[in-house]
Amino acid sequence: MASYRIFGDSIISEAEIRSGKVDFSCDPLDDPGNPLSTDGDIKGFTPIGKGKPLTVMIREVYTGRYPKKGILGGSKDVAVLSSVKNYDIFSASSRALNFIMRKAGRRDRKAGPSAYENGSALVCYSPAILTDSQIVSIQFAVDDFPGEFLDTVSGAFDKLGQIPLLLPHSGYLMAASGLIKIASGLGNSIFDDRAEFSFDLSIDFDIPGSEIAKADFRLLADDSLRMEDYTYDPQRGLIDRSTDKAYDGDEPYVILSLDGKKREALEAFKPTVASAEILHRFMDMKSGSDVTIDTIVAGVSLLSDMKYRERAEDVQRRIADTDDPDIASALESELDAIIANIRSDVLRP
Known part of the structure; x- marks a missing residue:
């Protein structure tokens, strides 16, 4: 797997960036003719960096060859998970359930949960970055989730708002103010690390030899794709240069956005994540029970x-x-x- 920066109409790998062969002297975000620029009808990015806020969001998920076809067909639920390492107030990585793509098929694409669905495209938020680097991971877990599990997830998201559901330990879901014990056997694949595929992105702010992270779109995909053959359109996704059609191949991909705008509504994210790391060490509840944890948070x-x-x-x-x-x-x-x-x-x- 590899991560790429979307720079103008080019998609550039981290290896190319590290080589020093890419000219970043004129950032295409400053070009009014660029669809990703700060001018025109599309909202531009706010710069990121040490000491500045950081919001990472899922902008598009493309399933590619997944879910694999079975005897009963190829449509299955796909859970989109995320985790972050190196935030300053916790050391371990907390996984989060962002949303579930219901009855997804091969080559499906999803730009986060719609207004009619429960879920969150938020991966992480920090009011001011103090770490030199952090790792963002995105996973897909394919399963047939029972209706009662989906009802539990839906109810938890209703309580939560914009923050994703945290997975502090096997069998638990954590909303902003409550910890829910999931019945045994429900939604196992989102807890047991058997995700069908996983992507990692290193966001570097002060690492020698690495390009300083910029506010922009990032593409996470298999490095077998010839990115020189593609460009990216925020409305249409990954586009084949030769045909001007949206990519419909077997390799899955994820588009993330990195932005530095201050978002006060998301400031509960960090203490909630830290609480999830603490809670799983001593919480023991019966299946289906819900514990209020406002005091702990x-x-x-x-x-x-x-x-x-x-x-x-x-x-x-x-x-x-x-x-x-x-x-x-x-x-x-x-x-x-x-x-x-x-x-x-x-x-x-």
């Missing part, structure tokens, strides 16, 4: 705020101790990013 959020407050005070001391204006300026930028991660006004220095 609030506690983890408070712990996170206190951690950032201590870090902010340390940076303030370093600013006071330095006479170098360049160092002081860099520390001021770091301080602003740290404070942006503190949700409680009371704990902001």
Whole structure:
């Protein structure tokens, strides 16, 4: 598998970017004639970087050769899962259930859940990035999910809003304020790591030898595809240059977007993820039960705020101790990013 940056009408691999042969001196997002630019009728991207917000969203899923045909046909439910590593307040990776493509067939494409479906295209949100790099993973799990499982998922999404359902441990789903025990045997493939395929994207902000991540669309696909034969249209998907038709081959792909706009409605994402990592260690419930965990999420959020407050005070001391204006300026930028991660006004220095 490989990740690609969509640069103008070209789709460029990470290997090409690292080679230094690609000219990024003129970003095509600044070209008014480019469909991905900030001018015109299409909303442009907000730059990303260390100290700035980051939203990663699923923009398109193409199933390719999946689901494989069986005796009863080829249509099955496809669960779209995501996970993130290296966020600053938790170390382990929490998987999340974004949405389920009901009765999906081969070569189906989906631009996230529709207004009539439960689910979330959100992969992650951070109010200010402090890490040098992080890994985003997308998985598809193909299964025939029982109706009662789908009803449970639907109910959890109704409570949740824009944040995806977290999977803190085998047999559990976590909404923003509740942990739900799933009946044994339901939706096994989304818990047991038997996903049919998986894609990884490294988002690098301060890694030597790597191109600094930009706000744009990213394509995750098999590296056997000849990307020079394709371009990308935000409305139509991956397009064959020779025929001007949407790609309909066997290789699945995912399109993500990286954007730096501040989104206050998503600020509950990080403490919720951190709570999921803690909860699975000691929660034991009967199947079908629902436990309210507002207090636990609030506690983890408070712990996170206190951690950032201590870090902010340390940076303030370093600013006071330095006479170098360049160092002081860099520390001021770091301080602003740290404070942006503190949700409680009371704990902001």
